[in-house]
Amino acid sequence: EAQVTQNPRYLITVTGKKLTVTCSQNMNHEYMSWYRQDPGLGLRQIYYSMNVEVTDKGDVPEGYKVSRKEKRNFPLILESPSPNQTSLYFCASRLLDTDTQYFGPGTRLTVL
Amino acid sequence: DAKTTQPPSMDCAEGRAANLPCNHSTISGNEYVYWYRQIHSQGPQYIIHGLKNNETNEMASLIITEDRKSSTLILPHATLRDTAVYYCIVRVGVRWGAQKLVFGQGTRLTINP
Numbered sequence: 001e002a003q004v005t006q007n008p009r010y011l012i013t014v015t016g017k018k019l020t021v022t023c024s025q026n027m028n029h030e031y032m033s034w035y036r037q038d039p040g041l042g043l044r045q046i047y048y049s050m051n052v053e054v055t056d057k058g059d060v061p062e063g064y065k066v067s068r069k070e071k072r073n074f075p076l077i078l079e080s081p082s083p084n085q086t087s088l089y090f091c092a093s094r095l096l097d098t099d100t101q102y103f104g105p106g107t108r109l110t111v112l
Numbered sequence: 113d114a115k116t117t118q119p120p121s122m123d124c125a126e127g128r129a130a131n132l133p134c135n136h137s138t139i140s141g142n143e144y145v146y147w148y149r150q151i152h153s154q155g156p157q158y159i160i161h162g163l164k165n166n167e168t169n170e171m172a173s174l175i176i177t178e179d180r181k182s183s184t185l186i187l188p189h190a191t192l193r194d195t196a197v198y199y200c201i202v203r204v205g206v207r208w209g210a211q212k213l214v215f216g217q218g219t220r221l222t223i224n225p
Contacts, residue, residue, distance in 0.1 A: 004155070043156070043215040090155050099146065099203075101213060103155025 002027045004104035006091050012110045013081055021076045021107050023091030030096040032074040033058070034066065036087040037106075043090065049074055050096065081111040116200045121220045130187040132219050134200030137181040143203060145176060147185045148215070149196040156199065156215070159185065190223045197221070 004025045013019055025032065033048040035058075045058030049068040063085055065077040074093075078085060091104040117135040124130040136145065146161040160167055160174045162183075167174045173186040187194050199218040 042217065043213070088153060092155070099144070099161065100158045101156075103157065105155055106153060108153070 002102070004091055004093055004102050006089075006104040006107050008107060009105065010108050012112065014112050015082055016080050019078050019081060019109075021078075021089060021091075021109070023074045023076065023104060024072050025074075025091075025093040025102070026072065027093065027095075027102065028071065029093035029102075030071070032068065032091065032093045033101070034064070034074070034076050035090045035092065036060065037090065038087050046076070046089075081109075083111050085109065086111050116202055116216055118198075118200050118216065118219045120217065121222070123222050123224055124187075124190050126192060126223050126225050127189055130190040130194065130221060130223070132185040132187075132198050132200075132221060133182065134185070135182045136200070136202045139180050139202050145174065145180075145183050146201040146203065146213075147172070147174065148199045148201065148213070149194075150199070150218070151193075151196040156213075159198075190221075192223050192225065195221060195223045 007022045030051045034046040035043045036046055037043045044060045046060055046064050047055055047058050047066040049055045052068055052071050055066050055068055068074055089107045092101045094101045144161050144163050147159040148156045149159055150156045160169055160172050162174045162176055164176055164180055176183045197218040197220050199215050201213055
């Protein structure tokens with residue numbers, strides 16, 4: 001089944017404790033992206049990648065890192081999480097020459 | 113990308129057609145209309161998109177007015193599982209671009225039994 005998976009789905013952590021949210025897709029998509037969703041602010045793009053080893057900042061990249069060592073994986077790294085990064089995070093992917101994005105199920109992160 | 117306006121909420125009876133409007137009066141000639149939906153806290157799901165012709169797929173139909181300033185998403189036989197927030201997005205076709213989707217506030221559609 002074609003899908004985007006994220007892990008973990010839920011995470012509660014404390015300020016400053018490094019964490020990684022994994023994202024994987026099995027559709028051979030070149031483009032992958034991370035969004036965060038907050039009440040009243042909608043979905044905002046954090047980082048995106050157009051292919052292996054090619055990443056770029058979205059609208060709200062501060063406090064986040066990403067890497068794209070393999071085509072299928074696009075982990076989101078929070079080196080020193082802070083409470084303002086408490087949010088619902090979505091990973092998405094698509095083929096470069098299409099507009100249809102496939103979203104993962106989401107990761108609900110709480111930083112205390 | 114052109115701005116879209118959607119009603120904040122709508123109700124529809126189960127089994128009836130749900131018609132969700134979207135205004136995009138500043139749309140330009142090369143901009144497509146996309147619809148996504150998000151069922152509570154799940155990832156957004158692509159529904160349909162179109163440029164100027166009406167489109168239909170297994171999920172929905174998209175009716176775009178002749179002047180392209182508005183469109184309507186039609187769910188022909190709404191079920192309780194169609195309860196979700198529906199987003200109308202207008203943007204230039206991506207074609208090798210890095211363009212991102214910009215989600216507005218959408219329409220919260222509630223299907224009532």
